[in-house]
Amino acid sequence: MKNTKEPFIHITRREGMPLWKGLLIRAAAVLIALILSDIVISAAAPRSxxxxxxxxxxxxxxxxxxxxxxxxxxxxxxxxxxxxxxxxxxxxxxxxxxxxxxxxxxxxxxxxxxxxxxxxxxxxxxxxxxxxxxxxxxxxxxxxxxxxxxxxxxxxxxxxxxxxxxxxxxxxxxxxxxxxxxxxxxxxxxxxxxxxxxxxxxxxxxxxxxxxxxxxxxxxxxxxxxxxxxxxxxxxxxxxxxxxxxxxxxxxxxxxxxxxxxxxxxxxxxxxxxxxxxxxxxxxxxxxxxxxxxxxxxxxxxxxxxxxxxxxxxxxxxxxxxxxxFGFTSEALSDTVVGLVYFFFIGCEFFIRYRVHFAGRQNKQRGEETPTPPEDGERKRAPLSKDAGEKEAN
Amino acid sequence: MDEYALQLQNISKYFGSVAANRNIDLTLRKGEILSLLGENGSGKTTLMNMISGIYYPDNGRIFVNGEEAHISSPQDAFRYKIGMVHQHFKLIDIFSAAQNIVLGTKGSGLARINEEVKAIAEKYGFEIDPKKKIYDMSVSEKQTVEIVKVLYRGADILILDEPTAVLTPQETEKLFLVMRAMKEDGKSIIIITHKLNEVMAISDRVAVLRKGEYIGCVDTADTDPASLTEMMVGEKITLNISRPEAHAERPLLEIRDLTVNSDEGSHAIEKLNFFIRGGEILGVAGIAGCGQRELCEAIAGLRKIESGGIYHEGESIVGLSPRAISARGVAMSFIPEDRLGMGLAPSMSVTDNMMLKNYQDHGYGIKPLPLSDEDTPEEAKKKNARNRFTEFLNRHCPFVDRKKARAEAERIIKELDIVTPSTETPVRRLSGGNVQKVLLGREILIEPNVLITAYPVRGLDINSSYLIYDILNRQKEAGTGILFIGEDLDVMLALCDKIMVLCHGKMMGVVHAEKTTKEQLGLMMAGALDLEEEKGKPMGVAKDTRIGEDQA
Amino acid sequence: MKKLLALGLAAAMTVTGACLLASCNEGSDDSITVGFIALHDDNSTYDKNFLDAIKAACAAKGIDEDHLIIKTNTPEDNTCYDKAADLVDQGCDVIFADSFGHEEFILQAAKDFPDVQFCHATGTLAHTAGVANHHNAFAHIYQGRYLAGVAAGMKLVEMYEANELEANNFDADGNIKIGYVGAYPYAEVVSGYTSFFLGAQSVVEEETDISVSMEVTYTSSWFNERAEREGANTLISRGAALISQHADSMGAPSACEKAGVPNVSYNGSTAASCPNTFIVSSYVNWEPYFEYMIDCVMNGEEIAADWTGTLATESVALTEFGAAAAEGTAEKVAEVRAQLESGELHVFDCSKFTVNGEHLTSYMADVDTDDNFTPDHEAIENGIFYESKHRSAPYFDVRIDGITELSES
CATH class of the missing domain: 1.10.3470 (ABC transporter involved in vitamin B12 uptake, BtuC)
Known part of the structure; x- marks a missing residue:
């Protein structure tokens, strides 16, 4: 039987996100778009x-x-x-x-x-x-x-x-x-x-x-x-x-x-x-x-x-x-930058709605999103060979 | 270690902050039938979805035949010889059974397929025609195709998800025969169910889940329905649905020779005759697609009828608008499979959903001035004039009155124990049971005299289900006539006074609930028994199934 | 998380601070500031022609880059006024707009800002509007077109004598067919293609015993690459042996290159992208006008209400000849050019063309634009139609024999 690989990345939906966090992510996305544009433009402009x-x-x-x-x-x-x-x-x-x-x-x-x-x-x-x-x-x-x-x-x-x-x-x-x-x-x-x-x-x-x-x-x-x-x-x-x-x-x-x-x-x-x-x-x-x-x-x-x-x-x-x-005589550049901002804005929606998991971190507890595990966790993690004859558990 | 066909160790799955499964240990021995028992919402399907590769666990490990397995897709699951038959079939209607069975495999020619399929069928006792198209098949035939599909791919571990939900009692028996044959052959089977009597009938062991956690596993021989229920729910509860005495009142709703077409144009309901009395619960049993939905829609005024009559308190309501019908006191609560499809607006708040039926009557909330005896004729005239004016204003108010709707929402939240953060929460954030309570609560708010409710406990946990039964019984005691469309025959036998059975839109008969049996109902649902055609009056048939000249 | 927040706030504050600092250095000194409003940008051959000229003129006059403010992509509506006003706010002393539809808004701006000079190409209102700081400019481009036509004629003769022409390149009368892709059916375009036609006709009739005829198609747009390409292809399929155009994109030249049909361009050489078919291009060289304009403003002199550049002022120019040009073209063109400059030859010589079979002796042109296009000036004197005499923008809109307009789309 072939062993299959653990998936490297898998994605889960987020439940919801506090308003300020979402706004911050969106603002950051826009800022990153502008900074990227800035770097390219100020490097390549005729009159930077x-x-x-x-x-x-x-x-x-x-x-x-x-x-x-x-x-x-x-x-x-x-x-x-x-x-x-x-x-x-x-x-x-x-x-x-x-x-x-x-x-x-x-x-x-x-x-x-x-x-x-x-x-x-x-x-x-x-x-x-x-x-x-x-x-x-x-x-x-x-x-x-x-x-x-x-x-x-x-x-x-x-x-x-x-x-x-x-x-x-x-x-x-x-x-x-x-x-x-x-x-x-x-x-x-x-x-x-x-x-x-x-x-x-x-x-x-x-x-x-x-x-x-x-x-x-x-x-x-x-x-x-x-x-x-x-x-x-x-x-x-x-x-x-x-x-x-x-x-x-x-x-x-x-x-x-x-x-x-x-x-x-x-x-x-x-x-x-x-x-x-x-x-x-x-x-x-x-x-x-x-x-x-x-x-x-x-x-x-x-x-x-x-x-x-x-x-x-x-x-x-x-x-x-x-x-x-900056000496550009073509305003297509303006449209490009605006388009880039849209692109980043829409793209960051992905990170607002979904959380990305990487393989290997699977068995760690995850911070603020896991509810506290039950106190009687010990029983659940015991090896399983003993379930034969287990009667009504409460 | 090789004893176990399948072993789950500490499996967890979270959706956001909700733990669908938490730290679950489960074992499946070779050649056994294990029931996975739990209420709706306990996490059974999620767990099985992880074994069949649809989800990937957040924690824990899976072992198949002693080796650790990583199952990240259905293809992987098949490699481990695990096959799942889902509740909602994944078949292509225009293909034949054989074509569906080989779908996705590197196949041999179709001729050989037919042979192989026939061989599998004979081995286990299925009846299947490989060349038949899916759209020509009955539900139980489709299920057979799904099972053969899984066997064809060499599955040794089968998972059946609520297989009997769509079957008549006779078909369920046949399925159990097949399952025993597969077990004999060395296959290991997990059956997910919430029906206790089936668990007792078919399984070797029972594993119980409650609210996402593993409670324990018992041998069937050593347990009984009461103990199992206690494990499922966590406390001792009585399994009885009370049935208050029905007073025989005049018929409130009469259906005469009703014919209604489905969306595709065929007859969904054909020449149906029955009536609903006040203070009585009439159940409607039938396999999926027998016309229940079209019947509800026709009565509520949402679907045009082809011929026949619907009379409410003696007056015809055919052709009236849904609002007008609702104003007469006919309420309908229909819970479709996706629960939010009809009757509720998922993104709108509880408050906004409450005012669905009466928002057009909202006014400014200006109250009329009361007239008293001490008014002079002058003053009385002025007051009257002013009241007429305010009434006019109220009638033509363009705004909705959310205060009123909010008060109504708070009322039903309290009365029906609905769990919601606030009245402004969007309805789709509520859990399934609470959604259904909102819907039923809104319908009851108008104090109906006829209540049509379809699948009101679909997907609900036991406690919520019993709450709903209570509500219905209270309505019944208050004199409302209730048409109850459901899928669980045991519940209907306990709750309803009479049960009407439909098969392909035709009435097979109306029987007293306390005098009939599940087998009789099963035969009627399958169309094998038609009490309408029987000469004389066999046991159990309600006398007043026909509208006679002698109305009470 | 908090650390990220703090970092982000710090970054934002730094950026804002730096920006405010950076924007605070609009220096002022005694150089004049020139503002320029372009219809499209340098992807349009039309605007590129102007942009190259203004940059060259400013460089020649010692006006540095900070004092030349260029605004591109200005539609022909109130946006033009807004941009003109903004240029005034930024301290411009003279503002130039390059497209016909800008005029009304430039005129309005001129009225609102009497201390700034407003110059406008191809416009028609300056000589009647009476607003002192509003000026029009153009050039006798028809002469350039005529010379380009001469080059085209040379090529046609060469192809004819080498038997390179096919049957469908001749019309019913045995004349060689040529094609022209125009934008709108009005004077500026008609004047252009007629002068081109007359130039070609003069050479062909001189060297052979046949003549030329021309088909014109309009695209209803100054810049529509697809329409221009389709127009050229239509003309070629109808048998045009050579194509010229009055349109701003590369649509027609590239269609000609693909079909192997010689092309005479406008507003700039297309030799780079159409090496096999480019013959020559005429264009208005705006540098002389711009230098004149800047000089007037620097010296406080009045700019002419209507300024029309000529061959002598080098406002009308031809590019280098392309590989497709016939042998001896350069010499012939130089010869004709000298004749035009000396006044010996006139482009719109009424004896060289007929209208409905008759030679024109009189024609009332609509020089002072009004809503009803009433003709108001007699344009013909002594058998010569004097184009661009009464105002800089062309007003020759006569449809002569030998030219057929295909569609009035």
């Missing part, structure tokens, strides 16, 4: 500013001037708005991957209103119509896949993804229709755009910041305290149980996706109505996908998601400055 210069540039890019700070918060809250929109669907385990398209449709609806109504109707009326149109357009883009999922059980990931491409091409179509002799760009519109809420950069950034802070709080309350939110959580947890509770699952799916799409449309409304005042086919800036990362890394909790969004934008803006200062 040194190891600490990397972090200096990161912070300076994010916080260096007042304008930068406002822009950082503006981007944070826009991304958070998208992530919150997606969370509403994700809680129901409906994988809305169409954030980009829904944002673009909101942008497009807003642009159409601006182009045809701007200056012709009083501004507040135009704003109202723009808002409603953007919400409706985003909602429409989300509800079409939702209807198919509810009634025909089609795969919502694919469907919402495909809708992204349709939206992109619709936008390109409109631009080339409005500006046929151009290069698929359009100038910013001036009539009917949303006004700044103050002076300078702060005035421009306040609208997205305030609006999406309110939206985030509202959605948090909605999901946690309202009956709708309860139904969403229930369906996400167990569809059968939801049906048993008498919930019309189809209706709730459609209703929830209307909300999800409308919120993305709201982001589009702000992007076109206030920030850019025009539209192009990548105006979503991939927030539909980054928002998924924010939602997931934030554990579907709006407060944590705010922190994650802030960190991602900090990193992105900081890395742009690193590229500039």
């Amino acid at each position: 500013q040194g190891f600490f210069g990397f972090f200096g540039a990161l912070f300076s890019g994010a916080f260096g001037t007042e304008r930068r700070i406002w822009l950082l918060f503006q981007d944070t809250f826009l991304l958070l708005g998208v992530a919150v929109a997606l969370v509403v669907a994700f809680k129901m385990k409906f994988w809305n991957l169409g954030g980009n398209g829904q944002i673009l449709m909101g942008c497009l609806a807003c642009a159409i209103c601006l182009k045809y109504l701007g200056g012709k109707l009083p501004d507040p009326l135009v704003w109202l119509i723009m808002l409603v149109a953007s919400l409706a357009a985003g909602a429409l883009w989300a509800v079409i896949p939702a209807i198919f999922k509810a009634f025909f059980n089609t795969n919502e990931s694919l469907f919402t993804l495909m809708m992204n491409y349709i939206a992109m091409n619709l936008v390109a179509f409109f631009i080339s229709y409005w500006y046929p002799n151009g290069t698929a760009t359009m100038p910013p519109l001036t009539e009917g755009v949303l006004p700044p809420l103050g002076e300078g950069q702060m005035g421009k950034s306040l609208l997205p910041i305030l609006l999406f802070a309110v939206v985030t709080a509202a959605i948090y309350l909605y999901l946690r305290f309202s009956k709708h939110g309860y139904e969403v959580a229930l369906i996400g947890d167990s569809k059968n149980t939801a049906r048993y509770a008498g919930i019309n699952v189809k209706k709730v799916i459609i209703r929830t996706l209307i909300l999800s799409g409308a919120l993305c449309g709201l982001v589009g409304f702000v992007l076109t109505g206030s920030v850019n005042r025009m539209i192009h086919d990548t105006m979503d800036n991939n927030m539909g996908f980054t928002g998924i990362m924010v939602a997931w890394m934030g554990n579907l909790d709006p407060l944590i998601m705010a922190g994650v969004s802030f960190f991602i934008n900090f990193l992105t803006r900081g890395m742009a400055q690193v590229c500039t200062k």
